[in-house]
Amino acid sequence: MTSSTLPNISEMICRLAQLSELSNGITRQFLSSEHREANALVCRWMEMAGMRAHQDAIGNIIGRYEGLETDLPAVMIGSHLDTVVNAGKFDGILGVVVAIHCISALYKEKKRYRFPIEVIGFADEEGTRFQSTYLGSKAVAGTFDFTSLGRRDVNGTSMQDALLSFGLEPDKIKNAARKPKDISAYIEIHIEQGPVLEEQGIPAGIVTEITGAVRFQVTVTGTAGHAGTVPIHLRNDALVSACECVLMVEEIARKHPKTVGTVGQITVTAGASNVIPGETVFTIDLRAADNEIRHKVEHELISEMQRLCQKRQTKISLKKVHEAPSVTCSPRIINQLQNAFTKSKHKPYCLPSGAGHDAAAMADLTDVGMIFIRCKEGVSHNPAESVSEPDIQSGLDILLEFLNAYD
Ligand SMILES: [Zn+2]
Structure with missing residues (x-):
């Protein structure tokens, strides 16, 4: 890998897995120094993939790939960069790195769509540090609960103080909120964290609702x-x-x-x-x-x-x-995902998500859709989490087909 070449997806996943608070397994909590390093790394990759990148007021990292018409609403794709304690290396991370590679593929072909595309790495989905989930996606959706700033981690540090020492200003979190007119959809690739796709013998599926x-x-x-x-x-x-x-x-x-x-x-x-x-x-x-x-x-x-x-x-x-409550994925997005599955020669298999995801919080802002990728024996939240390279490639192909036909 030279300094100017974007690492491949597996290399990226391994690089992020090294940014861990604990040496056994992966632990990267919201506003930790490893979170800061992960954001810096992802920011660099986003720029290498042809995006302009910045960190927002809650610590999400966002890259933007302009469209031919800059005033059209953007399609946002991504997932989360935080982990549970002793996590695997794919949960959340996979959705961010596949999204970056998707943009990189377009950039290499000098291809732009009418609409802009934004890639987001959410700062907190798991809620491991402050026992409050979706902090990053709720800030973007405009539903962040400001009373949670008083929550304390196990060491007694409040979220307010943790944000300040990360270099963020808690009273500016409202600036992270996006307007519905600026985002037309949020699409998330995520490992299934269950055994259904493996049982079906297929690499990917379309999420119908988050239970x-x-x-x-x-x-x-x-x-x-x-x-x-x-x-x-x-x-x-x-x-x-x-x-x-x-x-x-x-x-x-x-x-x-x-x-x-x-x-x-x-x-x-x-x-x-x-x-x-x-x-x-x-x-x-x-x-x-x-x-x-x-x-x-x-x-x-x-x-x-x-x-x-x-x-x-x-x-x-x-x-x-x-x-x-359960969150229903947008029928418009499900339909377009089905077409993308078919075009990339995959069976458009639909399934519900039994686990919560950032898409559930983003549904308050925009239409959401999710693509699940098969993981070995359904194991997740565990260092044994495993996803095959061909399955990751299937996810990337589907996402590219989806964007190519998106409207
Ligand atoms: Zn996750």
């Missing part, structure tokens, strides 16, 4: 007692009752299409091997592609769990701790 999610903390209360003296038929075992509820989460999710339910944590309060559980606390994460279906499933699940607990004479109480 909504609701999370509960559930407490089941029974009667604690001696494990040796209370006969089975006289017990109100909170854990056994909770276990029936856990099975019900699976049963109900299985019954409804495009719905998933997960119990990821379960605790017996003051549990001991010789004590009948008196209280069990567990979590439910319920997701569905459609808000109406999710509400229906949620009500059905709650009433079934109440029925199960009543039968065992235990008490159940639920606390909703999180709720995010």
Whole structure:
């Protein structure tokens, strides 16, 4: 690699993977010095690919490739540059580097469309540092919550102070917001983070919607007692009752299409091997592609769990701790993506996204669309994350076909 040649996609991914706060795996949080280095590197690549690049007021890095008509709204493409703790090297990053290579290909051919194209590397999507997600894309969409500036990281540093020491001015974050008339669409390439495309045997898919999610903390209360003296038929075992509820989460999710339910944590309060559980606390994460279906499933699940607990004479109480509505990708963009898939000889396979993405926040500003790329065994948020070079090339080909026919 010479200093004036844009590295290839795999080289770029490896270079970014080296910018990590921790030596095992990849950890690059919002406003860290590694974030600063990543922005500098991506900025340089954007310029090498023929773009004018700048960093906005929240720390997003944006490159612009002018169109023949500069006053037309831009098509924005990209993803995020931050990572979770001990991440893989493709989540987010892939969407940014493929977008840069897409522009580089146009620049090499001296090809410009009527509309401008902007490539964006969002500063924060994962919310790892301040436990608040989509900070970069919300700033661009104009929905940034300024009360989050008071949030503190594990070291007690506020977001306000972290922005200042990064060299950004928190009260200028509003300047990062774009106007709907200036952006006609946001397109994101992202690894699937699930096993569906691999199961289908295809390299890429079109996202139809980003599923909504609701999370509960559930407490089941029974009667604690001696494990040796209370006969089975006289017990109100909170854990056994909770276990029936856990099975019900699976049963109900299985019954409804495009719905998933997960119990990821379960605790017996003051549990001991010789004590009948008196209280069990567990979590439910319920997701569905459609808000109406999710509400229906949620009500059905709650009433079934109440029925199960009543039968065992235990008490159940639920606390909703999180709720995010689903976001539908633009039918106009889905249609154009289908054409781009077909033109580049790929099956236009559609699937919902079970994970959240910047596109969900960008939907408040503009029409959004997403292309998923197959990843090995669906593994993500893990150093074992893996995407093949031919699959990445498929994503690039599809994106170029999409832009070529975009209107
Ligand atoms: Zn991601």
